[in-house]
Structures are given as structure tokens and as C-alpha cells.
Amino acid sequence: MPYEDHDLELDLRWWAAANYLTVAQIYLQDNTLLREPLRPEHIKPRLLGHWGTSPGLSMIYTILNRHIRRTDTDWLYVTGPGHGGPALVASTYLEGTYSEIYPTVARDAEGVRVLCRQFSSPGGIPSHVSVPTPGSIHEGGELGYALVHAAGAAFDRPDLTVACVIGDGEAETGPLSASWKLPAFLNPRRDGAVLPILHLNDAKIAGPTVLGRTSDEDVAHYLSGQGWAPVVVEGDDPHRVFRNLERAVREAHETIREAQHAARSGSGERVRWPAIVLRTPKGWTGPHEVDGVLVEGTNRAHQVPLSGVRDNPEHLRLLQDWLASYRPETLFDENGTLVDELAALAPSGDKRMGSTPYANGGRLLTPLTVPPLDAYALDVPAPGTTFHGTTKVLGELLRDIYSRNTTKDGGGSFRLFCPDETASNRLDAVFDATDRCWQLPTTEWDTALSPDGRVMEVLSEHLCQGWLEGYLLAGGHGLFASYEAFAMVSVSMMIQHVKWLQHARDLRWREPVASLNILLTSTCWRNDHNGFSHQGPGMIDAAIPLSSEVVRVWLPPDANTLLSISDHCLRSRDHVNLIVVDKQEHLQYLTLEEAHEHCARGASIWEWAGTEATTADRPEVPDSPDIVLASAGDVPTQEVLAAAELLREWVPYLRVRVVNVVDLLALMPVRDHPHGLSEVAFIELFTADTDVIFAFHGYSRAVHELLHGRTGAARFHVHGFSEQGTTTTPFDMVVVNEMSRYHLVLDALRRSRRVPERSTDLADYCRTQLERHRSYVVEHLEDMPEVKDWTWGSTTSKCAGRTPA
């Protein structure tokens, strides 16, 4: 269908309306439809906003609107240049979505006034494309994630096309640069499509951009080398650019649909996905020159091109002319309502990009089918006596989640995202259900790799996490599994996602979405086989200060607790769950039933491990424990239990309590976190005044940070990861960080309320063992036999021979 002159003229008028409202939002607090000459008091006291990128964003929106109406297809608009917030607010206002969601911003003169006043104002809306912006799944602030979010939204959404506008500033970032590898992972049969629109307007805040100053030929090579088929649209004449962009969008979409059709009818070849390179002037249609200096087309158009409007009559006049140039009187009727012939340009209902359910994924969300956990539960005949790979059971659960949440077209609603580590992290059971996703050539010796695979492996935490975020915000479920230390690579994305969810929870129209679940495995304690670079538990510290409504930190000590927690997290909504658990073989403690109860409580006394029961009837022993040993995390729990056993063996009448914490933020006071234990429950666990030796998975001060405000916080003595590491043995890691059973025993004896008989002997024994350890590892290059296979109950026999009973 041709793009008639009549259509073009209408589109240019819609565009003028969007540009008008963009400028009005940035500048005006009154006279917002320019019904009288501008006066200083019409101008906002603070001028905030970004004009430069806005006209381009609005032009693309205009063209897409027409295309959607013609083709009746579903499109999502991802705005990389999020600073262009007012442009997206304007477009969604013009199409009617905005007023439906926010009735006070009505489609009349008063609505336009509210629209302008709320922008970038206290109590109003942020200046960036953000959570309150209809049609957005992408916060425009921290740059780099537009294309990963767009891709994530397209996975398993075969009917969706995501238009992703990428600014040339953002294109310099690492995550965006990596995102172009998408064609290796996007499946034309079962996924939707992503149409990148690389918007080169030459400049960022203060200077030119690399791609803006790169030749068309080089830009085309850059993209074609990564599997795209780029088309350049360029110019500063609106008529010409509109025509060319309209054609480019139309042809790109035809190419996409042909490729999808071919793939879906079984005859597809590898796709070169279309991409549009759009070069238009920064600040297009704005003031060309200000104070004798060129503005339009340069970085000086980035934010507010006229900064002195309130005090400088010449600037005020320029603004008046600029606003008037859009002829608002021809765009809005006397009520201040968009004139009918323009209003008719918007697609209808949920086809409007501001209203698409793909941008409000909770509307598309179907509950995840999670099979009953009993089939995966480990048999734990007695606590601490058997070893098992903790994450292995999760792999089996995920395998069946894949199977049960797959659609006929080979898509589904669940995906696992992981830098090439799914097998390394012992989650490889998933490959019984599906392969790794791979659209590039394969060889005969590849395993678990195919175009239809839906496990997303790419050696980039940014891509993994960003894809998952987009997938979740468009209504999917998923898990990002990472080496613990390297999750820090994308920690800022986690922080931004928490901020997104924090705001989304305040907006009723945003339906809850599935939580962002991050499995931190290959942890610091058991990266003994890798270097110091692989040892870093800092994700916990990064998560703690963020919104308590959103963030959860889980430290399952074993497989059945991991199952219980994973089940909970995968069913939860609007949270960011960090689950920290190692992948190696570890001691197993709880049956599934016990695990459920433990996880529901968040922290419990493990009575079997303490001596409160066995010492209860002895008159010389006080009622409350002499010392509490507590732990959070798998390796710390192992060391605490070994310490408890040493104490039981050597000083049996010491009253020892053992507490395990699985829900870390339960330590926080209840006023600071909804999972915080009540003070009564806290004292029931830790007493009010007994010293607590706390073995912690992460950096020790994180626990102190959590405990502030608790009764007797100073009596907690935390042994955690103290940033000591290298390639060494598992036990050496706990020794060099002073969290070994021997360190814990020594600290317990030092802090204990009473000094039982034989304390000195036990302390000597511990010191001797620590000395012996060092010579043993250097001589034998491995752990001492006594520690490496320690199980609950084994100390008794070991020590028996060595010490007078």
C-alpha cells in the first residue's frame, strides 16, 4: 500500500503535535496551548528535559502508528534514548492511552496543562522514559540495555515485533555493543522479531559519537558482520525522511514476516534480520541558532536549547516562535483536544504501543506450572551424613519446568539464562528437556545445541540478565544463573531492575510480573579451583540497601532447602530474589518437609546439632545457652556443624545452640524489612544476651549492617569471607578466611558464658590442627583427610583416639 501525500501530511501534523507537546512539557507551566503570547510567568522555574533526541523518537512513533494500523500487528516500542521521555509521554497522550491510565491528564486544555506541569516536577513524573510511561518496559537512564530488553521481550512471543530505538551515545556502551550478537540467538520460528533503529544524530551530551562520525559503509559493515541487514535512512527534510523511513519500516517488516513464515512452515534458512540506520539532526525542528551559535544538529540541542527563557526576552521570543511553528491551533480544537483527523491516526485499543500488553507483561503472565517437589527431593536419612550436588536437584526441577511450560510452537513461558556455565553449574539436566539456543552453524560434535533450544547461553552476564529482564517484563518466567563473583558484572542492571519494580508496585495499572531470580553459584568458598578473581560475594552487599519491598536474599544450606526456596521464588511476583548456593557436592541436612518449615520460618534452631537437649537435665548447666553458633550459607553451615560437634565431643556440658538462617533479611528489624523476624522471634532464636558466633557466606560486615537495631547486636561475632583467596583447596579457603571449624571453636570458647573443663585442651587441639593444615596442604597439595570428607558424627571417632575420653 503506497504512502499517499495525504497520509504524509497527516503524519507530519501528528508529529508536529508530538513535538509541540514535548517542548511544552519542558518549558511551560501555564498557557500550555499557547493561546496568548508567552510571558515569563508561563515558564517553569526549573527547565528540565532533553529535547535533542525527541523529534526522532516521535517521528518513529508516528510512522509505526501508521504501519500498525495498516497491518494490524503487535508492536512494542523500546526507547533507548530514555532522556526523550517527553516525546514518549506526548505520543502516548496523543494516542489516548495516557488519559485512560491517568484520567487527570485528560484530553482537553486542562489535561494539557496537567501534562506539562507534571513533567519533571515534584509529585509529577520523571523526566525519562520510565515505569509510569505507558508502553515502556525500559527505564531510560543507565544506558546500554535497550537492545537486550527488546530481545528479551521478543523471545517466545511469535506475534510481536519490537522496534528498538538505539541512540548513538548508548551504542558506545559495552552492553549495547554486545547486544548486536542477537541474530545468533533469535529464532524466527518461535520468537518474535526485533527491529533495531540505530538513531545517529551525531552527538551525545558534549561531543560527537563514534557511530555518528563513522561512514555509512563502515556502520553497515559493523552490523552486517553481526548478522543484520542494515538500511540507511538519512536527511533533514521531513517529507523525504518520513517517506524513506516509512518505506524502510514497511520493507523491514515484510522481510521479517517472510523469514518467520518460511521458518514456521519448515523451510527457513538463517535470517539476516533487518536493521534501520537513521541519521537525522539532533534537536530537529528546534531553534537552529541561539545567541549566534549553531544549535540544531549539534550536541548543544541535547537538553534545553534555550536556557534563559524566563529572564532573556530574546530567548522567550525564540521559544514563542518555536512553539508557534508547530501551529498548535490547528492541532488541538477549542477544548484543547487533538483534532479528529489526527486522533484517527492512532491504532486502536491494545494495538496502540502505549497500551500493548507486551509492555505490561503481568497482563500476559500465566502462572508457571511447577511440578510437585517430592519427585526431586533428596532422601536425607540423617542430617549431615550424605553428600550431594546441591544445584543438581534444581537442574532436575528446571528440566521439568521446561517440559511443562512449553507450547505447541516450541516456545514457552520459562527460560534459563546463563553464561556458558549451565553444565558447570550442574544444571545440565535441563538439556534433557531442551537444548542451548543457537542460530549459527552447528557441527556433528556439538552437544545440546540447536536452533530450537531455549536455554540461553552467551558469555555475557549483561546479555543474560538483560534478556531475562525483558522476558519478565513482557510476561515470562525465568532464572539467571551465574558464577557468584561475576554476577557483579551486571549488578547495576539488578539495581536498576529493583528500582523499576519498586516504582511499578506503586502503579495499579502495572500488573505484577514474575520475579527476577538470580542464582549465585560457583561461590567464593568453592572457587578454590579458580583464582581470587572468581571469589567475591559482593552481590549481597549490593542488594541489602535496595527496596525492602523488592529484594530477597536466600542462603539455602542444602538441596531440599534450595528446592523449597526455588519453588517459592519462581512463583513469586515483583521481587528480585538472590539465591546463593554452591554447585559442588555438599552435606545434606533437611528432608523436604523440614526444609519447607525451615524456609517458611526464615531461620530456625537445629536442635539435633546443639547440646541443649542433652544438657537440659543437668543441674549445673544454666537454662539459656552458653554460646550460640549460627550460620547462613552452605559452607558456613558445614563449618558450624563441625565446630558444634567438636564442642560436643570435648566439652559436652557446654550448652550450645545451633541456628541456621536461610532467609538472610530475616535478620533485619521488622520495621526495616517485611521478612524481618519479630523481636520476640529473634530473641527466641538468638537469646537476648548470649554471644553468637556467626559463620556467614559473605562479607562479615554485611551481617552487622543487618543487625543494627537488634537487641545486643554487638554480641554477634561474624566470621565471613574476608577477601582472602587464591587457587587452593576447599578447606584452605575457610582457614585463610578464619571461618574454619577450628576458628569457630576457638572463638566460641573465648566468648562462651562459662569456661568448661578441657576448654584449654580443645583450644590446643584446634591450634594444632590449623598448624597441621598448612604443612599438609603444601606437602600433599590437598586437604587433610579428617576435614575433606567430614560428616556429622565423624568427629567422635576421629577425636576419640587422640584425646583422653
Added chain:
Amino acid sequence: MPYEDHDLELDLRWWAAANYLTVAQIYLQDNTLLREPLRPEHIKPRLLGHWGTSPGLSMIYTILNRHIRRTDTDWLYVTGPGHGGPALVASTYLEGTYSEIYPTVARDAEGVRVLCRQFSSPGGIPSHVSVPTPGSIHEGGELGYALVHAAGAAFDRPDLTVACVIGDGEAETGPLSASWKLPAFLNPRRDGAVLPILHLNDAKIAGPTVLGRTSDEDVAHYLSGQGWAPVVVEGDDPHRVFRNLERAVREAHETIREAQHAARSGSGERVRWPAIVLRTPKGWTGPHEVDGVLVEGTNRAHQVPLSGVRDNPEHLRLLQDWLASYRPETLFDENGTLVDELAALAPSGDKRMGSTPYANGGRLLTPLTVPPLDAYALDVPAPGTTFHGTTKVLGELLRDIYSRNTTKDGGGSFRLFCPDETASNRLDAVFDATDRCWQLPTTEWDTALSPDGRVMEVLSEHLCQGWLEGYLLAGGHGLFASYEAFAMVSVSMMIQHVKWLQHARDLRWREPVASLNILLTSTCWRNDHNGFSHQGPGMIDAAIPLSSEVVRVWLPPDANTLLSISDHCLRSRDHVNLIVVDKQEHLQYLTLEEAHEHCARGASIWEWAGTEATTADRPEVPDSPDIVLASAGDVPTQEVLAAAELLREWVPYLRVRVVNVVDLLALMPVRDHPHGLSEVAFIELFTADTDVIFAFHGYSRAVHELLHGRTGAARFHVHGFSEQGTTTTPFDMVVVNEMSRYHLVLDALRRSRRVPERSTDLADYCRTQLERHRSYVVEHLEDMPEVKDWTWGSTTSKCAGRTPA
């Protein structure tokens, strides 16, 4: 000069020696020169290491050795695939460097035994290319930074060529993907060169790589589109590949030198820098098939191809054959020393890549010339009465540091790195000394932009920080300035750099290097004009748990303290300094002299702001303060002072102390941090038992974390950033986070030791002001006049009219 057959045969034997020692390090603890048939007890108890990438790394090293000897040029080798640690250890051992640095690893049979036993063993060396590896400036662990580190090392080093080996796994990461934009920033006149060698061996841990499965044509387009001139070297026949690689290196270096010569004689054009794409089999020369499964050339060769050597006689036999295939008896003489004709292949002295001073930058480091600070000091006639842009003075200092540390060739030893925000961060005075660095086309309206500019602006925190890290480790000085929130984008790099310095401090042969200085500006409190995404002080939380030997956190309250601290940081060695200060206009408090004293102490009482002096003689007032108001950070200090003034005005006989903390880690107990105040000094500041209302720049729990172990830590009541934000006014930011002067006063009255007269009136006043604030900002879209220009002393007059005196 041709590559004679004789040379080639020698090089292949050197390569065999390197490969032999690589395999030996991974497997053997004894019989390390294979002088008898292998027995299980010769095998290490734990097999750790990565074979797959190693033969390629050693081949490149071999070829470069020959090239260095022929051309007598300086080369640095950056090993992206850091897992290939044993290959680099082997190469630097063969060239002699290793034994010079570590004499116990001598060039004889016992040395080879130690070499093998120490690898990946407790008390030995890490498995990755790392700090102890001679010739390395790049820890191989967290992937993505090879090319940025290589580039950083080349800046301002005109005689250096950096060979940067990039694995195809790493090439999938965000930071590495962005790094290819280097040709836009590398100046052939004054900088050295970077020769990327993209090593495609098809696979990462568990599957293929994107570039490994991309056609040569597409890979070439990908690189050429970014300004490189790629050459492909491919094959699995060592003779052929050696010949082709030798030619590729030789021709690349010729091209580089021609381009540099042209540029340096003033006739240069834009350079297309050479790059080598090298395709060789993963695990080349290792076991081809194991247990009937193909290994060589697949991901199964990634780590330890034969895993069951100790227990599986067939695997033991395969290992025996594999080791023997290198014919060690022809490589090492009867003493176990490398035979002379091979030893002669190494370059000599500092030309050896393991010995180059460019990889031990402290050897090249010259002290930075920092001009006397007096010229930049702000005149502060009275504390808290004048406003000034705090970072502006730093910009002026940096301008003159640029000028005074510039060499004749236009290079120098100092650079500022910043995502396009130098001007936004008010550091633009530097542009009086130099421009932004830019090798792409320029236009007439560009400002402060030229090929010879040495301010590094690119919209990527990864590139900025990575370039600076490389620059520092090769002997330069510098500063990375970032929007506070977005420094989190590259926080994992900061963490890895701290780890590097922590290890380097333990190695005597590593000379101290200039500190990594990170200026966090455009902070959370004054990103009121941007969105919530721009508001995040989490860098402090990330830094606190890291090595106390390395990490410093500075919160200057004003310009002169910023000068004092910057001077200190720029002169310091082997630290990571976080300097947190906002860029907007702020109140100024201290003269330069006072600032020096304050910074040297770390924290001081600001007597002028408290009432201890004015209340000292009143009999009814106790000796110790009723309340302490403390702050760390510019905006918190302003609010604390405004609160102090309100208290002084309304309840003048309340004994108030005001403390300012500039060196945040001074709060830590001295046993935990070398900057920690002694307990005596701590109590002198904060008393032993008075409640402290602490206004803090960052997340409040970070302070609690630091205070653990201090006398009466529970009496500190911290008001910090509580993750509340949006686009709003400056004062609204402190209100919504409950750190405003009114919140502080209310808390002070609640916690004060005594309840003075008129406390209730003051509390009512504060509550009224907070209510008024909300209606004011919504109505006027700006801050109340009383708060937005508040200066020390202004409350008196303001309040006077409102309250009975």
C-alpha cells in the same frame, strides 16, 4: 627478513617446550621431566588448569619473541584468555624471567619440579594469568577487559606495541565488544599501538562461540567497520600456521610503524589499525580423542582433557604419550635446563615480554607534578556563607596538571577519563589545557575536540575505567570521573583492580603504581534533575568490604577539602580512592589550611557550628554534649549545619556538637582499617555515650557496618539515602529520604540527653515546615525560598519573625 626453515624448526621446538611445561604444570607433581614412565603417584591429587587455549597463547608468544629479537622493539603481551595461565608461566620461565624473579623456580630439574608443584596449589600460584605472572598487567578471570587494558597501556607510550590476545569467549562480553571502538581514540603520533589477535578456537567451556561460528567474511566486516584492517590466519598444521602468523605479525607491525612514522612526521592520515584473526584448534597438539570422543578442537579440550589419570591406566598412558610427544629429552639437558639453542631464542633483558617495564609500571612511573594548591583554593571568609561549584576548582587543578605533565611529543603521564560528562561534571577547565581525544572526522562546530586531545571521553564506564587501569599499570597517572550512580556499571572492574593491588602489594618485584582515583560526582542528592535511575550511592557499599590496605573512601564537604584530598590521592600509590562530591554549587566551609588539617585528621569537631563554646560557662549545662550531629558528604553537611543552626536558635542551651567526617573509613576500628581512628580519638569526637545523629551521603546501613566494634555503636542514628528518588527539587530529595534539617532536628530532640525548653515549639515548627514543603513544591514546582539559598547564619533572621524570641 625471511622466516627460514631453520628458524621455524627452532620455534616449533620452543613451542613444544612451552606446551610440555603447560601440561606438566597441570598434571605432574613429580617426575616432571618425564625421566621415567609415569606412575599414578607422579600425578597431582587435584587436576586444575586450562589446556584448551594454551597452545595458541604459546605459539603467539614464540612468534613475538622472534619478532622482538629481529626488530629490537618493545612489546607487551596481554592475555585475554587468562585461564591459559600455565602457558604464560611456561613462556616466561623459558625466557628466564621467571627464575630471575622467583629464584626457587630455577632453570634446572628441581626448578621444573617446583614450577609444576606450585601451579594451582596451596601456597603456590593461581591458575590464571595474574599478578604473580611476570609480564602481566591483566588478571585473567573476569572476562572482558583485555583490549581496554591493552589500550590503556599504549596511551602515551609511543614506543610500545601491545599484543592483545582476545579469546572468542571473551569476545561475547559487553566490555570487550565496546573495546573495538579503540581506533576512534588511539593516536598514532603520541600513543603506542595495539595489535589485537582475536583467537577463535571455536568453543568456550561448554559450547561454540558466536565469532567462532561466524564466517571469515563477517568477522572481517565486523572489525573493518570499526576501523581495523583484519587479516585471517587459520589452520591446524603447525608449520603452515607458524609461517602465516609470523608473516601476519611482521606485516602488521610494518603497517603500524609506517602509520606512526607518517603521523609523527606530520603527514599522517586516519589509520586503519591491523588486527589478526587467528583460527586454530582448541587444545591443539593435545589428545585428539579420549574414550572414543573427539577432544581436540572442541570445547572438551577447555580444561583438563584427561581427567581420570590417577585411576585410569588408559588415561595415564595417553598422558604419557602426550607428554612424550613433545620430546622433553631434546628440549631440556641433563640438568633440566633448556638447551642452549632454544634459550637463545628469547629476547634479552627488558625486551623479554616477561621483563618489560611496561608490565611493571612502577618502574616507569615518574612522580606527578602537582602545582601548589594555593592558586586554586577558594577564599572562604566565613564558613557556610558562600556558594561555589565544588568540582570546578578540581577542574582548574586538573587543567594545570595536564599542562605540567605533558611531554614534547604531545604525550604525557596524566589523563582524565570520563563518559561524555567532563563539562557536565564541571571539570571543563581541563579543556583550556587539552582537548577531547578524537581520531574520527571533526566538524567546524565541534568544541575542544581533536586528534591530539588527551581527555578521554566515551560513553562507556567500562572503557573509561579499563583504559585508566591499563594506563596506571603501565606507569601513568589518572582520574576516572563518573556520575555516581553509573560508576556501578563498572564496579566489578573496581573490585578486580582492588584484588590486583592487594596481591601486588605482597610482591616485592612489583613496583608501586599510581592509585586508581574514582571521582563520583553528579551524586544521588543532586541528581534531582534526572530520574531515580541516576540516584544510587552503592559504590561505597561495594568498596567497604574490600582490602583495607587498598581502599579509601573520601567525602569532602567542600571545594578546599576536595583540593586537599585530590592532591593526596593523585600522589598516592597502590590505592583505590573513591572521592564522592557533588558538582553543583554548594556551601563552602573551610579555608585550604583548615581543609588540610581536617583531611589529615579524617574527622573533626567543627566547633563554630556547635554550642559547646557558647554554653560552656553555664552551670546548668553538663560538660559533655547533649547530642552530637555528625555528617559525611556535602549535602548531609549542609543539612546538619542547618539543623545545628535551628537548634542554636530555638534551644540555645542545648549542648550540641557538630562533627564532620571526610575520611569515611576512619569510622572503622583501627584493627580493621589503617585509617581507623584510635578508640581514644573516636571517643574524643563522638563521646562514649552521647547519641549521635549522623547525616550520611550513602545508604545509612553502610555506617552501621563500619561502626561495628566501636564504643556504643547502637547510639548512632544514621539518616542516609533510603532509595527514595525521582525527578524533583534538591530539597525534596532530602525530605523524601528523611535527611532534611527538619528530620535531623526532630531526631536530635528525640535523642537528646536533656529536653530543653521550647523543644516542643521547635518540633512543631519542623513538622509544619515539612508539611509546607510538600504543598510548596507541588504548587510552585521549586524549593521553598527559605531552604534553597540557606546559608550559615540565615536561620536566625528567618525564624525571628515567626517565633517568640
